[in-house]
Amino acid sequence: MAAVNIVATGESGGMTEETGSGFSRRSFLAASAFAGGGLLLDFSVSAAASAAPGQPDMAAATVNAYIRITPDDIVTIQAKNPEIGQGVKTMLPMLIAEELDVDWKNVRTEMAVLDPAKYGPQFAGGSFTTPMNYDPLRRAGAAGRQMLVAAAAQTWHVPEAECETTPGVVHHKPTGRTLKYGALAAKASKLPPPDLKTVKLKDPKDFRIIGQAIGGVDSPLIVAGKPIFGIDVSVPGMRYAVYEKCPVHGGTVVSANVDAIKALPGVRDAFVLKTSAVGPAPFAGMQVGALDGVAIVADTWWQANKALEKLVVQWDEGPAATQSSAGFARQAAELAKQAPTKIVRSDGDTKGALAGAAQTVQASYFYPFLAHVPLEPQNCTAHFHDGKVEIWAPTQNPGAGRTLVAKTLGIPDTDVTIHIIRCGGGFGRRLASDFIVQAAMISRQAGAPVKLLWNRKQDIAHDMYRPAGFHYFTAGLDAKGKLVALRDHLVTFGEGNKFNDSATISPTEFPARLLENLEFGMSAMPLGLPTGPLRAPGSNGLAFAFQGFLDEVAHAAKQDPLQFRIDLLGAPRVLPTPPGPFGPAPGFDTGRMVGVLELVREKSGWGKQTFAKGTGLGVACYYSHLGYFAEVVKATVDSAGAVRVDKVWIAADVGSPIINPSGALNQVQGSALDGIGAALGQAITVERGRVVQTNFHDLPLLRMNQAPPLEVHFRTTDNPPTGLGEPALPPVIPALVNAIYAATGKRVRKLPIDPAELKST
Amino acid sequence: MAYTIKVNGTARTVDADGDTPLLWVLRDVLDLKGSKFGCGMGLCGACTVHLAGAPIRSCVTPIAAVDSKDITTIEAIGDTPTGRKVQAAWLDLDVMQCGYCQAGQIMSATALLTRKPQPTDQDIDDAMSGNICRCATYTRIRAAIKQAAGLPTADTREV
Numbered sequence: 001m002a003a004v005n006i007v008a009t010g011e012s013g014g015m016t017e018e019t020g021s022g023f024s025r026r027s028f029l030a031a032s033a034f035a036g037g038g039l040l041l042d043f044s045v046s047a048a049a050s051a052a053p054g055q056p057d058m059a060a061a062t063v064n065a066y067i068r069i070t071p072d073d074i075v076t077i078q079a080k081n082p083e084i085g086q087g088v089k090t091m092l093p094m095l096i097a098e099e100l101d102v103d104w105k106n107v108r109t110e111m112a113v114l115d116p117a118k119y120g121p122q123f124a125g126g127s128f129t130t131p132m133n134y135d136p137l138r139r140a141g142a143a144g145r146q147m148l149v150a151a152a153a154q155t156w157h158v159p160e161a162e163c164e165t166t167p168g169v170v171h172h173k174p175t176g177r178t179l180k181y182g183a184l185a186a187k188a189s190k191l192p193p194p195d196l197k198t199v200k201l202k203d204p205k206d207f208r209i210i211g212q213a214i215g216g217v218d219s220p221l222i223v224a225g226k227p228i229f230g231i232d233v234s235v236p237g238m239r240y241a242v243y244e245k246c247p248v249h250g251g252t253v254v255s256a257n258v259d260a261i262k263a264l265p266g267v268r269d270a271f272v273l274k275t276s277a278v279g280p281a282p283f284a285g286m287q288v289g290a291l292d293g294v295a296i297v298a299d300t301w302w303q304a305n306k307a308l309e310k311l312v313v314q315w316d317e318g319p320a321a322t323q324s325s326a327g328f329a330r331q332a333a334e335l336a337k338q339a340p341t342k343i344v345r346s347d348g349d350t351k352g353a354l355a356g357a358a359q360t361v362q363a364s365y366f367y368p369f370l371a372h373v374p375l376e377p378q379n380c381t382a383h384f385h386d387g388k389v390e391i392w393a394p395t396q397n398p399g400a401g402r403t404l405v406a407k408t409l410g411i412p413d414t415d416v417t418i419h420i421i422r423c424g425g426g427f428g429r430r431l432a433s434d435f436i437v438q439a440a441m442i443s444r445q446a447g448a449p450v451k452l453l454w455n456r457k458q459d460i461a462h463d464m465y466r467p468a469g470f471h472y473f474t475a476g477l478d479a480k481g482k483l484v485a486l487r488d489h490l491v492t493f494g495e496g497n498k499f500n501d502s503a504t505i506s507p508t509e510f511p512a513r514l515l516e517n518l519e520f521g522m523s524a525m526p527l528g529l530p531t532g533p534l535r536a537p538g539s540n541g542l543a544f545a546f547q548g549f550l551d552e553v554a555h556a557a558k559q560d561p562l563q564f565r566i567d568l569l570g571a572p573r574v575l576p577t578p579p580g581p582f583g584p585a586p587g588f589d590t591g592r593m594v595g596v597l598e599l600v601r602e603k604s605g606w607g608k609q610t611f612a613k614g615t616g617l618g619v620a621c622y623y624s625h626l627g628y629f630a631e632v633v634k635a636t637v638d639s640a641g642a643v644r645v646d647k648v649w650i651a652a653d654v655g656s657p658i659i660n661p662s663g664a665l666n667q668v669q670g671s672a673l674d675g676i677g678a679a680l681g682q683a684i685t686v687e688r689g690r691v692v693q694t695n696f697h698d699l700p701l702l703r704m705n706q707a708p709p710l711e712v713h714f715r716t717t718d719n720p721p722t723g724l725g726e727p728a729l730p731p732v733i734p735a736l737v738n739a740i741y742a743a744t745g746k747r748v749r750k751l752p753i754d755p756a757e758l759k760s761t
Numbered sequence: 762m763a764y765t766i767k768v769n770g771t772a773r774t775v776d777a778d779g780d781t782p783l784l785w786v787l788r789d790v791l792d793l794k795g796s797k798f799g800c801g802m803g804l805c806g807a808c809t810v811h812l813a814g815a816p817i818r819s820c821v822t823p824i825a826a827v828d829s830k831d832i833t834t835i836e837a838i839g840d841t842p843t844g845r846k847v848q849a850a851w852l853d854l855d856v857m858q859c860g861y862c863q864a865g866q867i868m869s870a871t872a873l874l875t876r877k878p879q880p881t882d883q884d885i886d887d888a889m890s891g892n893i894c895r896c897a898t899y900t901r902i903r904a905a906i907k908q909a910a911g912l913p914t915a916d917t918r919e920v
Contacts, residue, residue: 085857085858085859085860085861085896086858086861087858109912131812160918213855214855215852215853215855216855217849217861218860219855219856219857219860220852222857222860222863222864223848223851223852223857223863223864223867224795224835224836224837224839224848225793225795225796225834225835226795227794227795228860229797229860229861231794231797231798232794234792234794265778300777300781300785300789300790301785301788301789302781302789303784305801306780364875373895374806374861374895375797375799375805375857375859375861375862375893375894376797376799376859376861377798377893378797422859424797424857424859424860424861424862425859425895425896426859427862455801456800456801456802552867571878663855666858666898666901668857669873669898669900669901670858670896670897670898671897671899673897673899673900674896674897677897695800695801695802695804696800696804696805696893697802697804701895702873702893702897702899703887703890703891703892703899704885704886704890704892705886705889705890705899705901706821706898707903708918709900709916710900760902
């Protein structure tokens with residue numbers, strides 16, 4: 001078995017993980033007759049390590065698959081991980097179907113319910129699904145094939161070695177006899193399961209499904225408007241709820257006019273929920289539990305939401321009410337004058353090297369808080385009855401949701417059933433379970449099944465925000481323009497030396513391990529807002545800061561920015577990454593990064609064109625989620641400072657094969673556009689402890705007329721395939737600001753990009 | 762009070778306050794859940810339906826303002842030849858990621874192609890920029906509109 005190790009390089013188990021090979025697992029495969037005469041493969045692999053309660057089970061590499069074959073030759077495959085738009089409900093069954101050797105047209109997929117004992121970890125995050133499942137799910141499929149072959153061999157009284165398969169059919173080569181899987185399934189289900197370690201996998205050159213562009217399995221339902229999202233769930237007797245929380249995070253309810261609210265049209269109930277935090281948080285800095293608030297339950301959601309207009313709550317806003325974005329900026333500037341409270345990495349003599357440098361470059365970079373805003377607002381349907389609760393949740397992290405609900409309601413985990421419902425976007429927001437536990441609490445109190453739905457203002461006011469960051473860089477160049485020293489002091493958020501997740505610098509952050517003299521330090525400011533992982537956590541801000549600053553350094557050195565990066569990477573070699581809490585991690589392969597830089601140089605025509613003033617190319621490269629990406633942006637800035645992204649070229653190395661090229665390309669394009677959207681206009685700002693933004697007019701998402709053409713090129717290398725939900729995003733932002741510099745000579749060091757600072761004078 | 766509206770060719774009488782947005786009547790009263798809630802302010806387009814053939818944001822259209830004009834929702838867009846072509850192109854090009862916005866995208870795209878069967882890129886920008894796709898599948902939405910129109914799908918915008 002290939003194994004996947006997850007090494008948390010953040011302060012307390014963040015989402016900047018790397019995978020490797022190595023920890024031992026006990027595996028077994030159990031087969032049983034399925035009601036109706038089919039083959040049911042219950043494949044489970046027990047992990048040596050398992051995640052702490054409340055964690056999104058990233059540590060545990062347990063995998064499970066369900067294969068059901070009915071006599072009509074239809075193969076139904078359970079999709080075990082939440083579908084948030086990343087395509088896993090299609091991709092995971094492809095892996096099983098490939099090795100089972102069936103026609104994709106005969107495959108049906110079903111979303112599994114939460115059952116980690118049966119399926120292993122069921123979460124969507126960290127772009128882990130591909131690396132964690134590529135090998136184990138193929139083995140699950142191969143085991144199924146082997147059992148079907150054995151069943152046929154027994155039927156014919158021939159050796160298994162004389163049998164082979166074509167999709168859905170076992171053949172006895174010497175006699176030409178055939179049996180379809182559907183006819184063999186019942187017999188196969190009674191056979192002993194093979195050892196997963198030794199099942200024979202296909203040679204990749206024989207793949208029929210992996211490597212094919214396959215459309216999303218739910219897409220026919222989506223284009224017809226079928227009710228498949230969390231918000232569409234309907235349960236008999238269901239009522240609708242809204243839940244209003246304190247605009248200042250951590251604030252509590254003193255009183256509320258619930259009697260007046262109960263008298264409003266359609267309102268069935270209104271009540272205050274007093275809550276307490278139930279830990280541990282899945283990520284440091286993330287909110288745990290429901291938060292105090294007022295629930296309104298009505299016959300329709302509109303009536304519940306309209307009743308909010310009449311709701312009067314006296315809040316105790318708590319200590320965070322004095323915080324503001326302006327205040328954080330002032331504090332950060334002060335902290336930057338002092339030494340970092342924590343040194344993350346220190347190589348050589350950075351101070352001495354900077355003092356002795358022929359030239360130094362200093363700059364500060366800032367990125368703001370961001371909200372996830374999946375287009376489907378947070379919602380959850382819950383039915384508490386007879387001491388148990390049934391939940392229909394659009395969630396990325398159902399296991400943590402169940403733990404939180406059980407702890408909060410004081411009932412056993414086994415009395416919490418979670419149906420994993422397709423999510424209208426995730427981006428990390430649905431790794432938190434606040435909306436799940438709120439729905440459960442409201443249903444219990446209201447004595448009815450309840451669909452809780454937040455409005456957009458509530459969604460933006462109560463996100464688990466991407467942490468803002470203030471970077472203070474100094475670089476030293478020698479007389480030949482070679483980078484000889486780099487220092488970064490990140491002022492970020494946390495308490496003392498306990499930093500929030502995705503608010504830290506990893507000791508392996510690029511260009512660490514490439515310079516003799518390098519120092520990364522951090523200092524923290526206390527923060528009332530909760531924070532959490534946003535698509536490409538950590539990396540989505542760090543890439544902008546580091547790759548933007550390195551571009552400045554390249555220009556100061558009078559070197560081509562793309563070649564500067566290649567020179568910095570040096571000869572092809574693997575830079576070791578220190579082992580993490582779960583074992584060894586793969587290193588950073590400089591050759592793979594140079595490979596994508598060379599590819600994007602060629603495809604974008606880098607260095608071969610000259611542009612009129614106002615137009616330019618920028619480049620950046622970044623490694624995250626095991627993927628190597630180099631991207632070039634062409635941008636034009638007009639005299640009013642308005643930025644137009646003209647085109648993006650992307651070169652990617654995520655190993656091989658590309659399991660579903662259609663889904664892969666879609667993810668890469670979408671990630672890059674997502675990054676451009678964030679850079680062009682998005683910021684969450686805080687005043688008096690409150691989030692200022694309320695909807696898409698002041699938190700603008702990218703729109704069609706801003707979406708440039710993109711060219712995506714995969715450099716397939718002989719490395720195992722890795723995930724694509726995230727790694728294309730980080731480098732597009734620095735590539736864009738570096739293009740703006742090439743176009744205008746103006747350096748963007750603060751996000752979002754401010755056209756007022758780019759006006760021509 | 763009672764309102765009679767014509768949804769997908771059928772007259773439906775619903776009891777609702779006059780300021781109830783059409784979206785919530787469709788979703789929670791008539792159980793037509795294809796139209797989606799994204800912002801409640803007409804900013805994202807996830808709730809787009811056709812009113813007398815024109816795309817509108819049902820989240821900010823009160824039921825009292827609908828009268829007896831024909832309402833078409835995603836559930837019935839496949840009954841029109843243009844809608845059917847748009848759905849087919851969406852599937853053929855595998856446009857969807859999370860899929861949440863796509864009902865609204867398809868409604869806006871169908872309205873565009875009904876009005877302008879051979880749209881330019883500028884037409885597409887103008888007609889589609891009110892529909893947010895948080896997954897940013899804009900590349901494929903543009904291509905699918907062109908495919909449904911019988912145009913080459915390559916992105917030929919000048920760069």
